[in-house]
Amino acid sequence: MPRALQDRRERVLLVGLARSSSETSSAESSLDELEALADTAGADTVERVLQVRGTPDPATYIGKGKAKEVVELARMLEADAIIFDDELSPAQGRNLEDVAAVNPLAPNALKILDRTGLILDVFSQHAHSAEGKLQVELAQIDYMVPRLRGWGEVLSRIGGATGGGGGRAPIGTRGPGETQLEVDRRRIQRRLKSLKKDLADLERTRKVKRRGRDRSGVAQISLVGYTNAGKSTLLNALTGAGVLVEDRLFSTLDPVTRKLSLPDGSEAVLTDTVGFVRKLPHQLVQAFRSTLEETVEADLLLHVVDSSADDPQAQVAAVESVLTEIGADRITRVIALNKADRISEEERDRIEKMFPEGVFVSAINKEGSSELLDVIRARLDAARRIAVFEIPFDRGDVRSALHDGSEILQETFGEDRMRVVVKATGPVVARFKEFLSTEPELMENDAG
C-alpha cells in the first residue's frame, strides 16, 4: 500500500443496538466508548447508527433491510469499515460481509468489524512485553478460528511479524502478522500449541518472582478500574513510579508492581494492571487470566473510578462484573474517586451520594492522596485477624516476613520453636498456614 494511504486515519461507521427505546441512552454511552476505542485504534468515526430492536437478528444482527441501508450509508460516507458494538457471531459476520459484498482480498474493501475485534486490535497495538504479546495473540486466534471462511479465502494473521504497534497496518488487520498464503489449520494448531507453551514458561517465571514477594508477608494491593480512569497516574502519584500514562484506552497491559509506604510506617506493594471495559471479550479475560491472577490474590483492591466520566456507575458496574468473572469479587476494596479536579461542587455532591465510602482524589495533583492512604491502612487493619504461628527456629525467614508486614502482639520462645501471635490479613495467614498453631486456645491463655 502506498505510504500516504497507510498514514491516513481510517473512517468508520459505528452501529449499535438498543433493546428498547428506554435503553437508548445506555446504548449511546456504549457507542461513545466504541468511538473512543476506534479513536485509540487510529480511526475517525464518521457516523453512528443506533437501531432499536428487541433481540438481535441471528442472521444479520440488525436485520437484512437495515444492514443494506447501513452499507449504503457507509459507501456514501466513504467509510473504510462498519463496526458493530457487540461481538458478532461468525455467521452474522459472514452474512454482513455478503451484504456489503466484501471481498477480503480486494484492497479498499468495506470491512465488517465488531467490538471484540476492535478491542483485540487495540490490545495488539499496546502489548509490549513478551507475555502480553503472546496473550493477545492467543485471544486473537481464539476469536479468529471460528471466523475463517474456508481455506485461503481470508488473510491469515498468524505467524507473521507485523503485529504489536509496529507499522500502520489498517484497523482490524493488525495482529500477530500477515501472510499472503492460505491458512492451514494444522499450522494454526501448531502455533496455538507453541503459544501456550511459551506462555506457560513465562507464567512460571512470573510465579517464581511473585513467590518471592509473597514470602515478604507485606500486604498486596491491586489497582483495578475502568480503562483510562487514572490507575497508572495514581500508581505514579502514590509511589513515585514512572509508569506510562496516556489519554488512550488500554495503555497499560503489563502488570507493574511498586512499593507503597503506609502512614503507620508499614509497607505494602501496589500493582497496576490492565483496565476493564464494558463487554470485555471473554477471549481476553481467558488469555489474561494469569495477569489477572495477581488481582485475585490481593489483600485489597483499590478501585479507581473516573468521577468526571459521564456515567461512573456504569463503569463501576462493568468493572464489578469482570471482578466476579475472575473470582475477585470478595476481596475488600477501597474506592478512589479520581479526577476530582475536573468536577464541580454539585457533581461532587452527586457522586458522593453514589459512593458514600469513596475517597475523592486527583492523581494528577496528588490531592487527597494522604486521606486515601489513611483509608487503605484502616481497611487493611480491619481485614486483619489474630493468628498464632509456631515457627521452627531455622525458619527465621518466616518470622521476619511476619515482622515486615503484620503487627506482632506477642512472641514467646519454646524449646525448638517460637510462638508468634500476630494480627495479619487473611491472605497473609493463608500464605503461612503450614505454621499455624494447632492449639490456639492454649495460646489465648498464655496471652491473657
Ligand SMILES: Nc1nc2c(ncn2[C@@H]2O[C@H](COP(=O)(O)OP(=O)(O)OP(=O)(O)O)[C@@H](O)[C@H]2O)c(=O)[nH]1
Ligand atoms: N484531570 C485529571 N486527569 C487525570 C487524573 N488522573 C489521570 N488523568 C488523566 O487520565 C488519562 C488516563 O490516565 P492513566 O493513568 O493512563 O489511566 P489508566 O487507568 O492507567 O488507563 P489504562 O492503562 O489505559 O487502562 C491521562 O491522560 C491522565 O493524565 C486526574 O486526577 N485528573
Ligand SMILES: [Mg+2]
Ligand atoms: Mg494504565
